[in-house]
Amino acid sequence: MARYQKWCFLFAVILVLAVPSSRGNRIVNDDLLKAQATCSQYLGISESRVAQYNISIYPSDRDTMCMIRCVGILLGFWDDEKGLLIDNSREFFPNSGDVAKFSQKALQCVERKLASYDPSDACTRAYFSFRCGMHQSEPCSTPAPIEKLTAEQFIRAQVTCARILRIPPDHLKLYKQGIYPDDAETRCLFRCFGIRTDLYSDSEGPNLERLHAQFAEDQPIEEFKARARQCMEANRPMINDKCTDAYRNLYLCFKEHFNAFTLRNRQVLINTATAMPTLPAGLVEQREAPTELLLYSDDD
Structure with missing residues (x-):
């Protein structure tokens, strides 16, 4: 019964978030905040942690990882079977720039990050895929040379x-x-x-x-x-x-x-x-x- 109620809750949330806003279907900050609040409530995450999410701070703890998975499903940039959905994630990361370049770098980042993690752990996979998208959408700059240890x-x-x-x-x-x-x-x-x-x-x-x-x-x-x-x-x-x-x-x-x-x-x-x-x-x-x-x- 409890499991049935959880699925009903998630289905209701998806219906609410699927209603188009006056700004169209483009993912905007308000949508992200709404999804984060909903998923945090469902997962029992504290308000203080939600306040961190709202300023784009996402610690690498289990609650945050599963919150990102939940948000990704609701906003359409994550699928447990397919992984990071590049086309939908570009809508979520508006500074992603060139389509091909963003897609290539994001997927390379995901492959690198997930190499040492359990492929059946959907929360971890969703979290690091999300972080890769965030990183690739940041303004480009010439990387500083890596200083070797003496x-x-x-x-x-x-x-x-x-x-x-x-x-x-x-x-x-x-x-x-x-x-x-x-x-x-x-x-x-x-x-x-x-x-x-x-x-x-x-x-x-x-x-x-x-x-x-x-x-x-x-x-x-x-x-x-x-x-x-x-x-x-x-x-x-x-x-x-x-x-x-x-x-x-x-x-x-x-x-x-x-x-x-x-x-x-x-x-x-x-x-x-x-x-x-x-x-x-x-x-x-x-x-x-x-x-x-x-x-x-x-x-x-």
């Missing part, structure tokens, strides 16, 4: 994470040699390291553009990305927490590149790690909580 920055990020996570000294000796065992401490170290260096995020996984610029500029980027996605897809059944996700998808998928970087810069890494002062234990404890809050903030 060996000093690499080891400083690693040592900082080791302090925050209180990694045992015997592990640090292994890390200096480029050895990263598959254990709880090292898995979480790689998550912390990836987030601090912008090589990885919990919501989007490895930053393939940045990793390519850092490690494999001479390799065609599409070839680099294809190999990475294949590795991430193979990892999916073995991932059950955020630290394992980072270790497998950031370190193991790019292990040869990390090893080559360590080998080229081994002496610099050792010297920098040795020169960095050790914080007193009490000071580490005092700083640990706020540092972790900053470290693991992963809003889009």
Whole structure:
């Protein structure tokens, strides 16, 4: 009975939103606000979160993802079977410009974003497809060149994470040699390291553009990305927490590149790690909580 009532509610909402406005069938801001309010009410999302949606802030949490799916169905730019409906989404993103260029870039973005997610998860697929449409409709600008990490920055990020996570000294000796065992401490170290260096995020996984610029500029980027996605897809059944996700998808998928970087810069890494002062234990404890809050903030 409850399921029947939910479907009746959604059907009624679709009928209301299908009535043409005086401005025609073109999706306008009022339609978006109305759909967001309706879907948020149906999903039990708080008013404070709806206020964020109304100024185009869409955090990557489960409620928001399912809200976007609901809105996409109501406004016609999302279908669980077909995915992002490009023609309808262009109406939703008025600054999309050239049709062919927008379509190509949006679909490439969707393919890249969804590579490491469960294809049966409609909410996640709808959310990242929507974000791709938003991104592609933003005013174009020449992207700034990606700045590579130096060996000093690499080891400083690693040592900082080791302090925050209180990694045992015997592990640090292994890390200096480029050895990263598959254990709880090292898995979480790689998550912390990836987030601090912008090589990885919990919501989007490895930053393939940045990793390519850092490690494999001479390799065609599409070839680099294809190999990475294949590795991430193979990892999916073995991932059950955020630290394992980072270790497998950031370190193991790019292990040869990390090893080559360590080998080229081994002496610099050792010297920098040795020169960095050790914080007193009490000071580490005092700083640990706020540092972790900053470290693991992963809003889009």
